[in-house]
Amino acid sequence: MTDMMDDQKARASAWFRDLRDQIVAAFEALEDSQTTGPFAENAPGRFEVKSTTRTSDDGSDAGGGLMSVMRGGRVFEKVGVNISTVYGVLGEAAQKSMAARGVPGIEADPSFWASGISLVAHMQNPHSPAVHMNTRMFWTPGAWWFGGGADLNPCIEYDEDTAHFHAAMKAGCDPHDPAYYDRYKAWADEYFYIPHRRRARGVGGIFYDDHNTGDWEADFAFTQDVGRAFLPAFLPVTEKRRDTPWDAADKDTQLVHRGLYAEYNLVYDRGTKFGLATSHDPDAVLMSLPPLAKWV
Template sequence: MSEMLEEKARASGWFRELRDRIVAAFETLEDSAGAAPGVFEVTQTRRAAPDGGDAGGGLMSVMRGGQVFEKVGVNVSTVYGELGARAQAAMAARTGLPGMAEDPRFWASGISLVAHMQNPHCPAVHMNTRMFWTPHGWWFGGGSDLNPCLEYPEDTLHFHAVQKEHCDRHGADLYPRFKAWADEYFYIPHRGRARGVGGIFLDDHCTGDWEADFAFIRDVGTAFLPAYLPLVERRMGMGWGEDERDAQLVHRGLYAEYNLVYDRGTKFGLETGHDANAVLMSLPPLAKWI
């Protein structure tokens, strides 16, 4: 397996470009809400290498207390180094690639986004896309899923329709396959229910044609804004009270449980030494349990 230097640069550049698009769109939405719009705080993040050397990092962009977004984070990172024994075993088991123990080097780049909204009628949302490389193989992963505390069927239909439109450009089998994967992946066994209303999810995606797979993962990311922004614009002006807020906080508790107990990205980020604040950016600012 080659070092794929050009492909890595293109992938990490795309994730940064997508980050910039989304941050600009969210800032525009905040500005439209009127007085004292929220702003993103941007900080550099670093991955801690065991020997203290350079292991990459990224940008953490978080808005708190906005008019539309109570808390939203849009992170990008490019990290590299060597996988520890547990991560090696997990990667080998999932991908079937040999040789992880003999050469455990890795490189990973991606974007991760989670939005928790002020208005309970506006759905929370998660999106991420990434590229992963080892000397033994490369793959893409990610997806996007909607997490309303108050579900509107027409919002769910729109979100899924946009995901399907972008997947269908690359094959009619992709959307149903990755929708089913999301339904399974975002299920919370100890609650006996899904985290939200689904979307798409994929991991270890490698057809052997890097250009085709990269084009597909770009469309997964490109689908996010047209799938999500119309829902926020439709709901952000709706009135709400104590009952709606209570439902929102309880649902956030469900979201936090999933991310801390089951989410693969959270586990990988913490186990490989990435900035803990960036890894745990997905957690809501307030939540409750009953």
């Protein structure tokens, strides 16, 4: 059983790396294809890649990953695509959080292993929506599960863009269970909500966590399809909006909306809380924050 789970962990970690490579290549190709607009004179954006490390409290190796960030491109103002595989012992706060979520045996043995990909893109053109995507696998001695999803965050909304994004997410869900899309869309609407602003962060997508049907292969296949759905969901919207004319008022709207995004990620986001609580590289954890934002 241990050998089988070790193989499954390795396969999941390798898949997140492969998905990362696909997305990085697609985003750099998008930069190359942008030859018009106010940022066309910029050099096409390229990702800067940095290895990240995590150490346990006793100084021993506890995993790491790759942080890939592109800044100041023709299409992307800032985009990060991070992968990590980390392990060790959960701290007291994380143990309590896991126990509250019903993870069996976590207080008796708080060992863990986690691997995943996390992406956030902030765009140059205010009409081109920001986006977030992640998929991950989490393991403890008493349980394993998958989580992830993607959501669109426009500062200037277009109904057809929202419809396209959600249709692509649904297409990734439906082959696995016709109920998944509605269930995980509703979870995204609840999760990506900013209570202190009484509004949603964006126009939603899907979000799931603690996903374990008892069939690891089926759940892994579902998570892979969620990852594969991302580029078909996001690239056509970006290609449609990247040349839309914009003015100073549009840019101001974008910066204010980014303030909402920053508030959510710093106050409510599970991934941010987990990454900081488990002593992962803070630059990688906070990669999601926009390069510029504004509060009124």
